[in-house]
Amino acid sequence: MQSNPNRTRAFLRRHRLVPALSALAVGVALSGCASQNQPASPSYDNAALNEQLVMATAWMQSSAEYRALSFQAFNIARLRLDQALEARVSGDRPLAVIVDCDEAVIDNTPFEAWLIGRDEHYSSANWNAWVEDAQARALPGAQAFLEYARSRGVEVFYVTNRDESGLEATMKNLRQLDFPWVDEQHMMLRTDTSDKQPRREAVMATHDVALLVGDNLADFDSGYDADEVATRNAQVIQDRAHFGERYIVLPNPTYGGWEKALYDGDYSLSPQEKDQRRRAALRVWSGPQAPGE
Template sequence: MKKSIIVASILSAFSIGSLTGISFSKAELERSTQEHNVMSTNWFQTSAENKALQIQIYNQATKELAETMKKRKENEKLVNKPSKPAAVVLDIDETILDNSPDTAWSIKNNTSYPQGWDKWIRMAKAELIPGAKDFLLAAKKMNVDIFYITNRSEKTRNDTIRNMKLHHLPNVDSNHLFFKTDTGQKGPRQDEIAKTHDIVMLVGDNTNDLSDIFYRADLKTRKENVDKIAKELGVKYIQLPNPMYGDWEDAIYQYKMRKTDDEKAMDRYNSLQPMN
């Protein structure tokens, strides 16, 4: 992506007033700084493969949770002592709620997060990730306490609750919802829950939702750390797909999110691993 082309294109776009998001020509697509996200958003929004994968993951998680609860009961009998209540901890965005319309809006308006995000949250109309609600209701039936840890900001609390209640999800209350603190690291909030509960399962689209060992880790370390939890993946740690954004992308930019669009594009190209 050449800077001169982008600058000329943006100037031209403004001159014809076409950055409205209403129409979207081929020329606009070529100059969109978000063009790289078209395929991932297409896949997320339109593919049967994504829907199948999401349902498959939640189906499997339900089975594993039932198995874990069965083992816990057997163990309680064996030691003749009740254990702490079991808890499942889930992320919200792209784990429970589908915010891909916000990403699609960003592409069409040639802008990026956080532009548009607040407006989207206030609309409180995100649909559910397929499989999520069935899993939550099954967990509730198994007497597992459900907690949500999100990196949405505290100021989104009311709108987030409104959106989740729209779908009649369980445990949507202040005791079970943890918003972003002064850090996006989720470990400290998981520790809070672990004071009173046994966290038997963590679900998220970002590895950072599963364990702090991934927090701000570089690309190589992130993959190496998957090996550290490999035996518990699909059992305790449930990973959902998100090709649109995530720490996997931030790591490509060395977490320097203030890089320019050109610098980020260069980082993406440089992280490709072609045959040689």
């Protein structure tokens, strides 16, 4: 009996198609299983957020510009201190300067650099471990200025928000750097409040304060502890005559009240929320215009 060519071709097509469809079905099924078994893509964590520290930390650690700004700050501080000394008359109270510690006279950028690449954030435990190591270095010009103040009979008070539990380690660190007036009377660490105003007022009750030196504007006035960017900026306008006169500011792009204000004072935001707040604060160029637009 002769075979029907059409029926033969249909039979062959049908039998070739079955394995192909079967393989496709198995592949889809395996693909579905694989996608279910694969871990979800990682959420935006502290390691991702800490990448934003790279440029600021590298600038503070390596740039000549940062060193120049630090020397500039302490040169101005010495000039203003000389003016205050020249204006003194018999019977005046002892003269003093008030300085913050971290990023105002000592450099903690190795701590910031340690955070980079780690799913870590600032915490009391991490920070206290750094404090106990007593490895902070003097900012350029800081030791020379503080020693000059001592040589002119001007007392130095260190008003810092390092916790009081770190007093001994902080004094060890400052003494290693040959900073003057490093004793329990002149070291004023945080106890029950981070507001520095009561400590500043305690110094002002017994001394004439010529200068305040800090990297965070709350080192000068508690009004800068505000949680709103606009409030802090408005107070800068109000205090503009003090900068370079009574207030000496050191640059710190790695942390501070400026960052807290971006979060409306809420440091408990997730890393992703912090990233979003930072980006939302940017003023962005619209970009190049296409020809004819």
